[in-house]
């Protein structure tokens with residue numbers, strides 16, 4: 001890999017606080033890391049007290065320099081981690097997601113050095129370099145903290161890697177002057193009742209399973225770029241053609257960013273949230289339509305599920321393949337080709353679906369490898385609520401007719417399957433259409449039937465409680481299914497068995 005020159009106009013390099021002198025020497029070009037700001041600035045005023053209820057959140061302080069070519073970047077991160085599990089840990093795992101290729105395309109993310117509490121730490125890469133194990137010289141009991149510093153650099157695929165395989169979604173990619181950076185920093189793996197979750201990157205669905213954390217990120221890049229990112233910009237400084245932007249995320253389970261010199265931005269306020277629509281040249285009118293759909297979706301979901309807590313939501317027109325849209329905390333992408341036909345139902349459904357992921361995946365997390373239906377099924381069903389409350393009953397009926405037909409076709413082909421199966425199971429089936437039809441559409445039909453079974457009041461009460469109780473956490477299918485039973489005041493076991501676990505073949 002060629003050496004990557006630092007972007008011009010940066011602060012003088014200096015060892016991060018806490019580094020040992022040897023370590024500072026070993027690191028060739030350490031980036032000075034941002035001082036964490038006030039995370040509550042990323043939240044709407046009514047949600048700011050949420051920060052006080054979250055104890056021991058991991059804190060990421062990250063500096064990112066984007067090369068002027070937009071093909072590579074260099075970064076440094078300090079991760080303040082507290083063991084929130086009830087077991088003592090002997091190692092900590094990070095994921096270097098782009099190295100798994102598949103949905104990330106054929107780029108790379110390399111970690112050049114890892115310090116633990118200021119000392120060089122022994123590390124080990126595995127699973128196609130997507131797993132970075134940091135061995136702890138002394139075990140970390142519950143409640144104890146460790147500080148990990150990492151230097152890293154990445155190369156992004158250009159135009160989805162051209163003809164070469166794998167062609168990613170465009171989430172870690174440079175195309176049409178749009179640089180999308182998903183998985184660009186080492187992200188902590190999740191430790192749960194299965195131990196450390198170190199799933200291989202999947203060809204289908206989303207491959208980020210993570211806990212919420214507080215991110216302070218400073219991005220330095222050409223001042224010609226417009227930047228959309230998780231969280232909110234709290235300071236900006238430009239010199240010699242380079243703009244450094246500091247962002248605070250509030251409690252989010254990832255930090256995504258996307259930049260382009262071509263973006264135009266339209267904005268609208270909804271319930272105290274700024275909704276920004278970033279669009280590419282030629283899409284100004286479609287983007288204004290998109291902004292209205294996103295704003296209306298946000299308003300409806302705020303009423304039906306509970307308030308979106310962040311001060312900003314960015315919707316971005318982006319070159320994509322093999323996916324119509326992708327969600328990240330505070331940001332979602334909508335494939336650029338959809339903007340060519342903004343009156344097609346697919347445009348509004350995609351926007352309403354990705355917006356709903358802010359509730360299902362973003363605020364309430366789930367294990368996207370084991371239970372992708374939890375967020376995908378809810379997001380798909382939620383998009384029908386946008387139609388129900390913004391358009392008319394005929395629209396909703398035609399949407400469900402369309403979904404029913406797709407599901408019926410799958411059944412006819414003998415391919416009906418369990419809604420609750422994991423991502424790997426569907427990936428092994430080969431056809432992503434089975435995954436889409438079962439995990440998105442059949443699950444949406446399940447939620448519609450469930451609402452008819454228990455009534456509107458119990459249905460929405462359950463969703464509101466589920467949202468409130470698992471805010472910033474990770475929920476399981478049992479959490480959701482129990483919430484409906486509690487709100488309905490009856491067992492739904494037979495109903496669940498029929499819909500969730502008994503495929504019709």
Ligand SMILES: [Zn+2]
Pocket residue numbers: 353354357375376379
């Ligand atoms: Zn989705």
